[in-house]
Amino acid sequence: MVHNIRMDPVRVGVIGCGNISGIYLENLCSYSAVQVLSVADLDLERAKSKATEHGIPKACTARELIDDPEIEIVVNLTVPKVHAPINNAILEAGKHVYVEKPWATDVNEGRNVITFAQLGGQLTAAAPDTFLGAGIQTCREIIDSGALGVPIAANAFMMCHGHESWHPAPEFYYEVGGGPLFDMGPYYLTALVNLMGPVARVQGLSKVTFEERTITSAPLAGTKIVPETPTHIVGILDFESGATGQVTMSFDVWHHTLPHIEIYGTEGSLIVPDPNGFGGPVKIRTAKGSDWEEIAINRPYSHNSRGVGVLDMASALRRNRRPRASGELAFHVLEIMDGILEASKRKSQVKIESSVERPLCLSSELVSGEWIE
Numbered sequence: 001m002v003h004n005i006r007m008d009p010v011r012v013g014v015i016g017c018g019n020i021s022g023i024y025l026e027n028l029c030s031y032s033a034v035q036v037l038s039v040a041d042l043d044l045e046r047a048k049s050k051a052t053e054h055g056i057p058k059a060c061t062a063r064e065l066i067d068d069p070e071i072e073i074v075v076n077l078t079v080p081k082v083h084a085p086i087n088n089a090i091l092e093a094g095k096h097v098y099v100e101k102p103w104a105t106d107v108n109e110g111r112n113v114i115t116f117a118q119l120g121g122q123l124t125a126a127a128p129d130t131f132l133g134a135g136i137q138t139c140r141e142i143i144d145s146g147a148l149g150v151p152i153a154a155n156a157f158m159m160c161h162g163h164e165s166w167h168p169a170p171e172f173y174y175e176v177g178g179g180p181l182f183d184m185g186p187y188y189l190t191a192l193v194n195l196m197g198p199v200a201r202v203q204g205l206s207k208v209t210f211e212e213r214t215i216t217s218a219p220l221a222g223t224k225i226v227p228e229t230p231t232h233i234v235g236i237l238d239f240e241s242g243a244t245g246q247v248t249m250s251f252d253v254w255h256h257t258l259p260h261i262e263i264y265g266t267e268g269s270l271i272v273p274d275p276n277g278f279g280g281p282v283k284i285r286t287a288k289g290s291d292w293e294e295i296a297i298n299r300p301y302s303h304n305s306r307g308v309g310v311l312d313m314a315s316a317l318r319r320n321r322r323p324r325a326s327g328e329l330a331f332h333v334l335e336i337m338d339g340i341l342e343a344s345k346r347k348s349q350v351k352i353e354s355s356v357e358r359p360l361c362l363s364s365e366l367v368s369g370e371w372i373e
Contacts, residue, residue: 033311125324136194143263143265154262169220186337203235
């Protein structure tokens, strides 16, 4: 226990009651270190429904929530294209910001939010927080132990045929700031930066394979979508450490057999679990190993723990430290994604201007839902 530090629960408000809000609210309302005071949405009735479902005292407009003097951290779960302006409004009100991925849809807007927060001395953090889960934290422990030797390369693959077959409102996945890279890339790239360190340069290729897509999910079945952003992207990463990486992100692939992430070192190889989840499996095969060995995962947050990044941020606020899922980390990932698309346009390499330290590991002794050191 840290003494002489205010440790009463951190008061939180959540803006955006869409698809992802359910698991956030379920988890945040279970954490003893966090108290959810209100929820907001453009559809006030939807906000009221979420408040009732989770026992939250108040449902209101976004403006009312942002202006509430009781709230310390605002969790921004709105659609990507308004992340940056809403983050700025939250910061202007003197609050700390946690935002769903991606950090922003435009690098300059994203950089301005970071600068604004730093000038005001406010904390920023962002999804994904899946890298704080038991699976990827176990991988981080393996890498840091030297079991792989020196990491030399990584491969990452996220390939499917898009979200129009299941999502109730999939149009925004095909708008600027969407696509497989901005939608799913944050999970993979955040995991890679956590495991391998920051990226110095990128290259990229991208394309739109299907010029028109048809929604088959309710309630918009039959509606046509014209993609505004690439739907198949290949990126090459040059890490500051000297390691290399390749990422393939696609909404154009029907089926595949490739892994989520593999990391290769001078002394062995590591299979990293789905970075869109919190658990395993984790497998290693050393240079002298005759087969893959599955590693037991004995860490907290192996279930769907979306919101643990908010808990870590709340703990950081009370303990006067930086959040692990920091805005700076999220911005670095944003710059990598933007750089891959820009490199594809230029047909040349793009330098990544930002850098970031690898986040501190979580202790394996943590109790789920409690204050995080």
